[in-house]
Amino acid sequence: MSDIETLHSNYQLIEKAIKYIDAHFKEQPSIDVIASNIGMSKYHFIRVFKEYVGVTPMQFLHSVTLNYAKEHIKESKSILDSSLDIGLSSVSRLHELFVNLIGVTPKEWREKGKDVVITYGFGLTPFGQALIAYTDKGICYLGFIDNNQEAIFARFKELWENANLVHDDLKAQTYLENIFINNKKYNLLVKGTNLQVNVWKALLNLPNGVIATYQDIANYIEKPNAVRAVASAIGKNHIGYLIPCHRVIAKSGAMSGYRWGIERKKILIAYESTHKENAVEVRDATLEDVPRLCAFMKSVSPKKKEDECDHAAMLSHWIENTHSHSLLLAIQEQEIVGMVTLMHTTSLLSGERSAYVMELIVSKQNEQSALNALFESAMSVCAKKGCQKLVVLSKISDAKLYKTLGFKQTQEETFVYTIPSDK
Numbered sequence: 390m391s392d393i394e395t396l397h398s399n400y401q402l403i404e405k406a407i408k409y410i411d412a413h414f415k416e417q418p419s420i421d422v423i424a425s426n427i428g429m430s431k432y433h434f435i436r437v438f439k440e441y442v443g444v445t446p447m448q449f450l451h452s453v454t455l456n457y458a459k460e461h462i463k464e465s466k467s468i469l470d471s472s473l474d475i476g477l478s479s480v481s482r483l484h485e486l487f488v489n490l491i492g493v494t495p496k497e498w499r500e501k502g503k504d505v506v507i508t509y510g511f512g513l514t515p516f517g518q519a520l521i522a523y524t525d526k527g528i529c530y531l532g533f534i535d536n537n538q539e540a541i542f543a544r545f546k547e548l549w550e551n552a553n554l555v556h557d558d559l560k561a562q563t564y565l566e567n568i569f570i571n572n573k574k575y576n577l578l579v580k581g582t583n584l585q586v587n588v589w590k591a592l593l594n595l596p597n598g599v600i601a602t603y604q605d606i607a608n609y610i611e612k613p614n615a616v617r618a619v620a621s622a623i624g625k626n627h628i629g630y631l632i633p634c635h636r637v638i639a640k641s642g643a644m645s646g647y648r649w650g651i652e653r654k655k656i657l658i659a660y661e662s663t664h665k666e667n668a669v670e671v672r673d674a675t676l677e678d679v680p681r682l683c684a685f686m687k688s689v690s691p692k693k694k695e696d697e698c699d700h701a702a703m704l705s706h707w708i709e710n711t712h713s714h715s716l717l718l719a720i721q722e723q724e725i726v727g728m729v730t731l732m733h734t735t736s737l738l739s740g741e742r743s744a745y746v747m748e749l750i751v752s753k754q755n756e757q758s759a760l761n762a763l764f765e766s767a768m769s770v771c772a773k774k775g776c777q778k779l780v781v782l783s784k785i786s787d788a789k790l791y792k793t794l795g796f797k798q799t800q801e802e803t804f805v806y807t808i809p810s811d812k
Contacts, residue, residue, distance in 0.1 A: 393566050396515035399437055400656070402427060404517070406438070406446065407652045420446055490590055490632075491526055493580045502552030509545065509554060510561025511538065514569050516630070516653055520545060521561050527576030528564070531628045533649035548580060548627055568631070577628050584615070588622040595636045598661045602640045624648060630657070669726060669758045671766035674716040678725075679704050682718070685725040689750050715744075715770050719751065719759040727751035727759035729767055733774055743778040744771045764806075772808050779806040 405427045410418065418426075423446060424434035438446050493502075507529060509522035514533070520541050522530035529549065532541045546554070567573035579589060591609045595601055607619045626634040629649055635657045647654035674682065679701050707714040707730055719727030730748040735741070744767070751759040764779075771779050781796060781804040796804035 393513050393515065393562075393570055396569075397513040397517065400514075400516050402429065402434075402437060403656060404652050406434070407655060411652070490577045490579055490586070490593060492586050493578065500551055502549035505549070505552045507549055507552045507554055508557050508560060510556060510558040512558060512562035512565045514565050514630075516569075516657060519565060519629075521564050522549070523564060523575070524578055527578040528628060528631065529578040529580070531568075531631060533629055533653060535650055535653075545627075575631075577631060579628065579632075581622070581625065584610075584612075584618060585622040585625060588619055589626060589628075589632045592623070592626075592632050592634060592636065595633055600636045600638055600658060603637060604640055606637060636661075669719050669721045669762040671717050671719050671762045673711075674704075674708050674718045674728070676705055676708055678718060679708070681725055682728060685728070685752075686750060689752055714747075715767075715774075717763060717766050717770070719763050721759070727763050729763045731767060731770065731779075733771075733776060741778070742774070742776045743780055744774070744776045746779070746781045749781070768806065768808060777808055779808060780804070781806075 406423055409423055409426050413422075420435065421431050424431045427434070429437070435445060505524055507522050507524050509520065509530070511518060511520055511534070513519075516533060518534040518538075520530065520532050520534060520538070521528065522545060530545045532545065534541050564575075568575065579586060581589065587610045588606060591606050594609070603616050603620045603623070604613070606623070607613050607616045610619070612619070623634045623637055624646065626632050626648070629635075635647055635654045682704055683701055704716070707716045713733055715731040715733070717729050717731075718725055728748065728750050729746060731744045732747050733742065733744050736743070746767075749763070751763070768779060779796075782802055796806045799805050
């Protein structure tokens with residue numbers, strides 16, 4: 390069995406599991422129950438699931454919940470804001486691909502593809518069967534299939550009804566393997582209005598593993614009042630996956646409509662979240678990390694006094710006292726790129742539990758990604774410990790940074806993030 394056949398087979402099992410979870414979510418089914426209902430042994434199911442998706446079934450279940458979506462919307466805002474300078478006409482990063490998006494000519498639009506030769510075919514992908522079509526200018530259609538091959542083909546044919554169609558499943562499979570296995574570059578030939586094309590270009594600026602809302606995309610193309618039009622444009626995207634409309638969700642965090650199935654949308658989002666290129670991971674610090682942590686602090690803040698940087702005893706105290714402190718490390722490619730220390734306190738007057746940021750250090754070259762990852766994890770830790778607020782005492786020069794992360798300034802040098810009750 391080829392790599393893509395194996396991935397396709399695994400996807401079918403995962404899709405079946407997700408459908409079962411969706412139908413029985415309120416029951417919070419165990420691994421044994423889920424595995425039994427899709428016809429697999431528990432440990433084989435866990436192994437196949439983790440090999441394919443990169444996380445355990447329970448971690449995956451968390452990753453497609455409302456809370457996960459709400460958390461990751463925050464990350465998308467800063468990324469979209471920082472990418473505004475790129476420009477909508479630029480070549481943008483998508484997975485490991487770099488793609489050019491080309492609009493059809495007015496003549497091709499008016500004549501619905503007349504005299505255009507389009508080769509199309511059906512084949513396997515890691516996310517199910519698909520129909521792909523391409524011209525000498527680039528890929529012009531990619532749609533996933535779920536026992537609805539005729540309907541998907543009818544949509545494709547309606548879009549290019551006057552084109553000269555050539556059916557070739559063998560070439561189609563080669564294209565699909567180049568896209569999903571070999572990450573080969575292809576241009577994309579799209580057919581849409583100016584607004585639709587601009588929306589699709591905006592989607593290409595969403596990095597792998599990042600999700601956004603319809604409002605985010607409307608703001609990005611400088612049409613903040615055109616949310617419905619943006620949603621319509623996203624729904625009419627005819628090149629699935631490569632133009633990543635699956636990365637756009639409702640403002641509430643709900644997984645709204647997806648032309649090629651909600652289960653597939655959930656799987657794509659969760660898969661990409663665990664396969665970010667050079668992703669920053671956050672974990673609790675251990676005593677074994679202390680020497681490396683001291684070295685990291687010295688490298689980032691070389692002007693500090695030696696005794697201030699080499700406070701191994703204090704770091705060890707924070708690590709060992711998990712009830713009152715949390716010390717989180719941001720790791721990228723096995724190197725420490727950031728740290729945050731939290732002190733958990735309870736008000737004697739109100740009984741309110743809060744967490745204070747005692748130390749926050751990130752390397753400059755990884756500043757934004759490390760900060761996003763650290764604060765996302767810090768908020769999760771705070772919620773688990775019953776904290777209602779995360780408080781940062783900082784210089785006024787950092788105001789913009791903390792406001793970007795969702796903090797509100799309550800005093801001149803105090804920034805507070807209120808932990809949602811459903812976190």
